Amino acid sequence: MTAKPVVVYGASGYTGRLVCEYLRQYGVPFVAAGRSEDKLTASMASNVAGIETADYEIATVDHDVAALTDLFKGASVVLNTVGPFSELGPAAVEAALAAGAHYTDTTGEQDWLITCDEKYGPQFAEAGLLLAPGIAQMYTTGEIAAQLCLEQPGLDTLDIAVFWGGSPTIASTRTILVNAATSKAHFLEQNQYVEFPEQGLVPLVVPGQHELALSLPWGGTSHPVWFKRDPRVANVKAQGGVFNAALMNGVPQIVAAALEATKDMAPDDRDAALTATARQVMDQMPPRENPRVNKSLDSVHASGPLGRAHCVIHGNSNYQQTGLLQAYAAYSLLQTPPKRVGFASGCQAFGHRELLGVLRSFGLVAEPQLTVVH
Numbered sequence: 001m002t003a004k005p006v007v008v009y010g011a012s013g014y015t016g017r018l019v020c021e022y023l024r025q026y027g028v029p030f031v032a033a034g035r036s037e038d039k040l041t042a043s044m045a046s047n048v049a050g051i052e053t054a055d056y057e058i059a060t061v062d063h064d065v066a067a068l069t070d071l072f073k074g075a076s077v078v079l080n081t082v083g084p085f086s087e088l089g090p091a092a093v094e095a096a097l098a099a100g101a102h103y104t105d106t107t108g109e110q111d112w113l114i115t116c117d118e119k120y121g122p123q124f125a126e127a128g129l130l131l132a133p134g135i136a137q138m139y140t141t142g143e144i145a146a147q148l149c150l151e152q153p154g155l156d157t158l159d160i161a162v163f164w165g166g167s168p169t170i171a172s173t174r175t176i177l178v179n180a181a182t183s184k185a186h187f188l189e190q191n192q193y194v195e196f197p198e199q200g201l202v203p204l205v206v207p208g209q210h211e212l213a214l215s216l217p218w219g220g221t222s223h224p225v226w227f228k229r230d231p232r233v234a235n236v237k238a239q240g241g242v243f244n245a246a247l248m249n250g251v252p253q254i255v256a257a258a259l260e261a262t263k264d265m266a267p268d269d270r271d272a273a274l275t276a277t278a279r280q281v282m283d284q285m286p287p288r289e290n291p292r293v294n295k296s297l298d299s300v301h302a303s304g305p306l307g308r309a310h311c312v313i314h315g316n317s318n319y320q321q322t323g324l325l326q327a328y329a330a331y332s333l334l335q336t337p338p339k340r341v342g343f344a345s346g347c348q349a350f351g352h353r354e355l356l357g358v359l360r361s362f363g364l365v366a367e368p369q370l371t372v373v374h
Contacts, residue, residue, distance in 0.1 A: 002057075002072070002075050003074060004056070005028070006023060006030040008023070008079045009078060009080045011033060012032075012042070012044075019323045020051070020056065023327045024056075028331055029055035030055075030056050032059070034060065037060045059071055064091055069098045072096055073100075075099065076101055077329070079104050094120075100127065101129070103129070104132045107133045108134060108219060113134055114225055117229075121342045121343030125342025130341055130349055131343045132343075134345065134346075135326055136322040137296060138221070140325055141162070141296065141365065142162045143226065143347045146160060146223065147347050147352035155232070155302040155309060156234045157235040157236075157304065158227065158237070158238075160223055160238035161298070162221075162298050163243055164295065165243050165293050185218075187220065187235075188224035188227065188233075188237070190234050191234050201214045202214070202239060207299050213241060214245055214249065215240055216239060216252070218241070222345070223236050224236045226347075243295070289317040291316035292316075296317075297315070300312075307373065307374060309370065309372045313366070313369075314366045321364050321365070324362055324364065329346065329349070329350065
């Protein structure tokens with residue numbers, strides 16, 4: 001049981017320590033939790049700017065429901081960065097529910113979003129708690145752009161693209177491979193999930209540059225799940241990628257080779273092999289983001305029978321955006337109830353203009369470029 005109001009589970013990872021950094025800036029006391037005390041201590045001491053002024057403690061915990069429940073008791077909010085979430089998320093969600101805590105995570109695994117929506121969402125709603133998986137730059141910033149477009153009535157179709165500079169972390173790379181091996185990517189068509197066809201890399205027009213960028217469904221993303229219960233929206237398709245064309249060209253081959261090599265393996269052996277493959281792609285913690293290199297771009301075309309809108313949000317430091325959004329979610333939940341309980345996106349729980357203001361106030365995104373055609 002903790003005396004702190006917030007638990008950051010997976011605090012020693014790249015994203016987790018950024019969450020801790022922004023919790024410090026908001027003045028929110030927290031528990032930095034994970035399996036290794038040595039990694040937690042080293043990460044807090046070396047990688048969290050200003051940690052000497054933070055009100056925090058370190059806690060080690062086994063990854064099972066009973067141990068996590070014991071840790072989460074007394075906390076109001078659990079911020080989970082431990083993935084792959086389809087594999088490791090259930091224990092953390094069930095523990096948060098048992099402990100009576102709001103839950104957020106940083107996932108983009110569509111199958112996990114659907115599980116949260118259909119299995120755990122009603123239980124959290126009944127308890128008056130928020131279940132908000134997927135609060136992260138790759139999904140929430142694009143959702144802000146989509147919600148700005150949807151302020152115009154009569155638009156029912158969302159065409160979403162997200163691009164970023166740099167490369168995924170070790171954990172993100174492993175999650176991509178595990179997700180590709182265990183689930184399918186879907187888009188939303190007339191409010192029904194439809195599986196993406198095998199189409200390989202798709203070139204997309206990127207606002208602000210002449211060169212086309214290469215994209216993938218990237219697991220389908222969170223957006224079709226978030227908007228499935230939004231009566232304004234019937235169709236959602238999202239694609240994304242990195243600006244580095246050479247890296248994008250290599251992704252399908254890496255994924256295909258990993259899937260072929262592990263298709264007949266038992267689950268434990270497959271996971272170990274996919275982890276090894278991920279380490280071949282990215283085997284070290286990336287450096288702290290450089291806003292001149294680590295740029296982000298979210299573009300949403302929204303359309304309806306008689307109207308169109310287009311919103312573009314340019315930003316930087318993708319993982320810092322994620323860390324800030326997670327920290328703000330906790331900061332907000334400690335002071336006021338969310339706009340929605342049960343399963344909800346970041347924008348549905350806290351408001352898209354509120355989240356935009358947070359990102360703008362920390363200098364992580366530019367003013368959105370919104371064009372409306374009547």
